[in-house]
Amino acid sequence: MASTTAAQALRTTSMARALNTALRDALAADERVLVFGEDVGRLGGVFRITDGLTDTFGDRRCFDTPVSEAGIAGLAIGLAMAGFRPVVEMQFDAFAYPAFEQIASHMAKMRNRTRGRVALPIVVRIPYGGGIGAVEHHSDSSEAYYAHTAGLKVVTPATAADAYSLLREAIEDPDPVIFLEPKRHYWTQEETELPARTEPFGTAAIRRPGTDATVVAYGPSVAVALAAAAEVAADGLGVEVLDLRTLVPLDDRTLTESVRRTGRCLVVHEAQGFAGVGAEIAALVQERCFDALRAPVLRVTGLDIPYPPPLLEGTHLPGVPRVVAGLRKLSGVAGRPLSRPAPPAPASRTFTLPDLGEGLSDAELLEWKVAVGDTVSDDQVVAEVETAKSVVALPSPFAGTVTALHCPAGEVVRVGAPLLSVAESEGGSGAVLTGYGTRAPERWATAHGHRVEDVEASEVRVPIQAAAEKYLRAHRETPAVTIWADVDATALLAERASSRVGLLALLARACLTGLAEFPEFNSRVDTDRQEVVRLPQVHLGFAAQTPKGLVVPVVRDADRLPLDALAAELRRLTDLARQDALTVGHRTGGTFTLNNYGVLDVDGATPILNHPQVAMLGVGRITDRPWAVDGRVEARKIVTLSLTFDHRVCDGGTAAGFLRHVVDAVGGGTAAEAGTAD
Secondary structure (H helix, E strand, O other): OHHHHHHHHHHEEEHHHHHHHHHHHHHHHOOOEEEEEOOOOOOOOOOOOOOOHHHHHOOOOEEEOOOOHHHHHHHHHHHHHOOOEEEEEOOOHHHHHHHHHHHHHHHOOHHHHOOOOOOOOOEEEEEEOOOOOOOOOOOOOOHHHHHOOOOOEEEOOOOHHHHHHHHHHHHHOOOOEEEEEEHHHOOOEEEOOOOOOOOOOOOOEEEEOOOOEEEEEOOOHHHHHHHHHHHHHHHOOOEEEEEOOEEEOOOHHHHHHHHHHHOOEEEEEEEEOOOOHHHHHHHHHHHHHHHHOOOOOEEEEEOOOOOOOHHHHHHHOOOHHHHHHHHHHHHOOOOOOOOOOOOOOOOEEEEEOOOOOOOOOEEEEEEEOOOOOOEEOOOOEEEEEEOOOOEEEEEOOOOEEEEEEOOOOOOEEEOOOEEEEEEEOOOOOOOOOOOOOOOOOOOOOHHHOOOOOOOOOOOOOOOOOOOHHHHHHHHHHOOEEEEEEEEEOHHHHHHHHHHOOOHHHHHHHHHHHHHHHOHHHOEEEEOOOOEEEEOOOOOEEEOEEEOOEEEOOEEOOHHHOOHHHHHHHHHHHHHHHHOOOOOHHHOOOOOEEEEEHHHHOOOOOOOOOOOOOOEEEEEOOOEEEEEEEOOEEEEEEEEEEEEEEEOOOOOHHHHHHHHHHHHHHHHOOOOEEEEEEO
């Protein structure tokens, strides 16, 4: 049994690994092959497609470039003219547009311009398409631009085997190839042996045979077409799914033969419909198959709009329901309820937070889309998380019944931590995290040759913190900015020793005198009336670690307390918090927060404001660092102070003035190394 399992594991791979293996094999086979682009070297690319190549082949074969797409394309043209075979990566689809002049005016035309004397064996790899919940310029379907540019070959794989084979062929081709990689399928798991050689350029593949209609798709839309074909099978429709594989050259023979057999044609792609690749396919089918058509050619495409924000892309993209509706319209079959999967088997699988790419190590769970007891299907969106880059929809890699949610909304989750458990009804897809993968990606270097297994866990239910909704609202609605400064805390420590008052009280006093001078930060925003309301009293919140986690007690009327009384109240409320005995009046109503990150042994953070507060002062750990004192360098006690504030209440100059006040109170005006972060 163990040997059988091992053999099966060898056949399971992902598109990302197939692409990595193809690049690795091409570099090993031909010393003229070079791989370069932004962050493709030591980082391994934002999607880790080039992971480990620099370690294996050195930074003269796989290397990073400056952030200049036009420069990357121009460098590739020059190197190809000099006899090399460049393989360049554009990090995201829309990032390639600055390079379009080089691609269209020079890369595509060099062979024609030189009457065939100069070939340009260049591969331009472009992660493309939607479904990853990314911000502007990170999701686009740009295939029509390249397909319309004579002199370019345009390739887009839909399977891991094709990803390997087509990329190897592209690298060996004497002409420039635009290689479009469906990023939301990078981590889809398939049963494939590598290396694999599939059919060459200009050969389409029938992924599912049928007799009633042909669905023509490519790249990320092939999986959607196959799912839709499986659904309408319950209506008695036999749908043939044709994967074009290469747009240029186009396999018009296989296309027309399929449509002539079925008599109906539906074209599916993510790009907008107007002047898209689907329009060319529809025209070709109409010209060559008119006598065989039993219905007009239909298209299901993205909307004719710029790519929408993440929360709206589900409406924009051609999903299974839209394709099913198109097939029913094409075939004249009225819609009716479809059959549902059989009850789930008792075996349970756990979905862990996958590697989100771009070096991100954690994400905030914004919202669960399912609850315990719900039935989910393969690739159904079960949660939304927010990273430093974007909001990402997480599809389930398993089909079945949800048995556990392992973390509440509002919690920050590390990559690899369990999210939910599912009692599977089938084998599960192991599929798509909107491009980044629903499982932690395999590591391909020898030192990391093991595979991460699914985590088995029992159900754990934890109440959501009462403050979670406030944090979520603040994160979505507040234009928060953080500024910081490093300061010599020697004087602060000396005052603590002489006055026998804790550091927290001394820092609180600095904040309170600063709020008296800069009342903008002791206020709230009335969005209905578009006014900033300055508050008459300071109710000071402060972070306190307790056995149940972080609690923020509130010192009422803190601005009216002398230092000794302030220190005593801070101690009293801290003790009550640790006993879980704070009254409502000391748990709510704060107008400004002092957050001490130092107890967590970190230097600083960019926190979420405690809505409706508009500012928070952060204090990092105090560490020994070299510091310039009277023209000489000494080891001093240095602390980082940060101010996070709502930009609606003031500008950066006012914020810097408040922070400078606190800095001067702490260190006597010795701050240095300041910065800002959005």
